[in-house]
Amino acid sequence: xxxxxxxxxxxxxxxxxxxxxxxxxxxxxxxxxxxxxxxxxxxxxxxxxxxxxxxxxxxxxxxxxxxxxxxxxxxxxxxxxxxxxxxxxxxxxxxxxxxxxxxxxxxxxxxxxxxxxxxxxxxxxxxxxxxxxxxxxxxxxxxxxxxxxxxxxxxxxxxxxxxxxxxxxxxxxxxxxxxxxxxxxxxxxxxxxxxxxxxxxxxxxxxxxxxxxxxxxxxxxxxxxxxxxxxxxxxxxxxxxxxxxxxxxxxxxxxxxxxxxxxxxxxxxxxxxxxxxxxxxxxxxxxxxxxxxxxxxxxxxxxxxxxxxxxxxxxxxxxxxxxxxxxxxxxxxxxxxxxxxxxxxxxxxxxxxxxxxxxxxxxxxxxxxxxxxxxxxxxxxxxxxxxxxxxxxxxxxxxxxxxxxxxxxxxxxxxxxxxxxxxxxxxxxxxxxxxxxxxxxxxxxxxxxxxxxxx
Ligand code: HEC
Ligand SMILES: [Cu+2]
Numbered sequence: 147x148x149x150x151x152x153x154x155x156x157x158x159x160x161x162x163x164x165x166x167x168x169x170x171x172x173x174x175x176x177x178x179x180x181x182x183x184x185x186x187x188x189x190x191x192x193x194x195x196x197x198x199x200x201x202x203x204x205x206x207x208x209x210x211x212x213x214x215x216x217x218x219x220x221x222x223x224x225x226x227x228x229x230x231x232x233x234x235x236x237x238x239x240x241x242x243x244x245x246x247x248x249x250x251x252x253x254x255x256x257x258x259x260x261x262x263x264x265x266x267x268x269x270x271x272x273x274x275x276x277x278x279x280x281x282x283x284x285x286x287x288x289x290x291x292x293x294x295x296x297x298x299x300x301x302x303x304x305x306x307x308x309x310x311x312x313x314x315x316x317x318x319x320x321x322x323x324x325x326x327x328x329x330x331x332x333x334x335x336x337x338x339x340x341x342x343x344x345x346x347x348x349x350x351x352x353x354x355x356x357x358x359x360x361x362x363x364x365x366x367x368x369x370x371x372x373x374x375x376x377x378x379x380x381x382x383x384x385x386x387x388x389x390x391x392x393x394x395x396x397x398x399x400x401x402x403x404x405x406x407x408x409x410x411x412x413x414x415x416x417x418x419x420x421x422x423x424x425x426x427x428x429x430x431x432x433x434x435x436x437x438x439x440x441x442x443x444x445x446x447x448x449x450x451x452x453x454x455x456x457x458x459x460x461x462x463x464x465x466x467x468x469x470x471x472x473x474x475x476x477x478x479x480x481x482x483x484x485x486x487x488x489x490x491x492x493x494x495x496x497x498x499x500x501x502x503x504x505x506x507x508x509x510x511x512x513x514x515x516x517x518x519x520x521x522x523x524x525x526x527x528x529x530x531x532x533x534x535x536x537x538x539x540x541x542x543x544x545x546x547x548x549x550x551x552x553x554x555x556x557x558x559x560x561x562x563x564x565x566x567x568x569x570x571x572x573x574x575x576x577x578x579x580x581x582x583x584x585x586x587x588x589x590x591x592x593x594x595x596x597x598x599x600x601x
Pocket of ligand 2: 251252302307
């Protein structure tokens with residue numbers, strides 16, 4: 147009833163306890179050092195509230211939306227999402243919002259951690275070259291979204307103006323080994339997915355709620371490869387996952403993980419053993435997980451078209467010794483099946499394999515799908531070196547390739563384990579002699595050789 151914290155009282159004894167009660171609500175002023183996502187400020191160790199000064203700067207800035215694709219983002223502090231603000235329950239936040247002198251628009255901020263009309267929006271409307279100050283008390287703990295709320299609001303958000311503010315509960319959060327900050331958003335460009343060059347905002351797509359891109363941290367591959375989130379086996383991770391929207395809800399999932407705990411709708415209720423959690427626009431969730439088995443895990447929006455065809459894909463790399471006790475598998479060669487009668491004709495075998503397998507991705511007309519699957523029809527990549535395709539079908543292919551002047555950076559699985567040498571020879575022969583390709587044939591002895599030489 148006096149705002150005592152039982153824990154410091156126990157530690158420090160009665161005198162200190164009485165003192166700490168007097169010391170509240172404020173023990174000085176702190177200037178928060180913000181960091182760029184996916185990093186977050188360090189956990190709070192204070193046991194008393196204080197005044198935290200936060201500086202945010204709105205900046206309009208052309209950056210990469212994907213490889214070779216540029217976009218005129220509107221940002222907080224030059225990043226999408228804006229930096230995570232971290233304060234403690236009961237803190238008073240003094241937020242300085244400055245708007246870059248080169249901006250074309252005024253901007254403001256609505257923080258969902260604020261209890262007051264507009265969440266700060268009306269008080270912070272800031273013209274280019276100006277600054278405004280909003281002071282509020284962070285009364286409720288949780289992970290909250292902030293965003294620009296200047297008209298047209300959907301456009302400011304669609305251009306990247308969102309972030310999160312974490313209000314730690316007075317008792318603090320349990321200790322974990324690593325923390326990361328990921329935020330989903332949908333983007334609307336006049337060009338198609340992966341059309342190169344500077345892409346303009348598309349109002350009609352925004353109105354139709356049909357984004358060209360759905361992204362984690364404002365750029366395709368922002369958290370992939372060398373930028374992947376990282377952990378060692380056996381560690382506990384905490385992910386602060388937000389959704390800026392403006393339109394799409396996220397079915398947030400990590401392929402091959404089960405979340406230890408999820409704060410439902412970012413609130414104080416914890417759900418456990420969760421596979422996929424729903425994060426609507428303007429919401430955020432604190433997600434904890436344990437990384438037991440090494441390898442690379444994919445963070446996705448499980449509305450899965452967005453992950454594989456609109457960019458909503460990030461990586462978590464886990465290093466450490468293998469755990470066959472928890473996870474292992476075996477690949478055996480299939481027993482050679484007796485071939486159906488007409489089946490010694492490579493073209494007939496090839497047509498069947500193409501229809502059953504290859505067409506799922508490369509399409510029945512072999513034209514592929516823009517941005518996702520390269521064409522096999524008139525493919526300069528295939529026709530320039532048909533023998534290279536043996537190894538592609540046997541072992542799969544990933545990384546950047548260029549087919550008919552278009553870049554692809556995707557993944558084709560290995561079909562070596564499931565297709566026989568005859569079938570691979572057949573399908574390549576079929577493809578080479580169809581779809582306006584150059585002709586020629588691949589025989590199964592060649593496939594056998596490649597299979598032997600590169601196990
Ligand atoms: C699950 C989807 C998928 C299936 C099924 C698939 N591929 Fe692919 N394939 C891809 C992707 C994706 C790439 C590009 C990989 C990259 O970007 O590095 C590719 C690339 C290729 C290439 C080189 C690029 C080009 O266009 O010439 C060839 C050749 C190829 N595939 C042949 C085949 C054949 C033959 C089959 C059937 C046995 C097949 N693929 C089945 C997804 C698939
Ligand atoms: Cu704005």
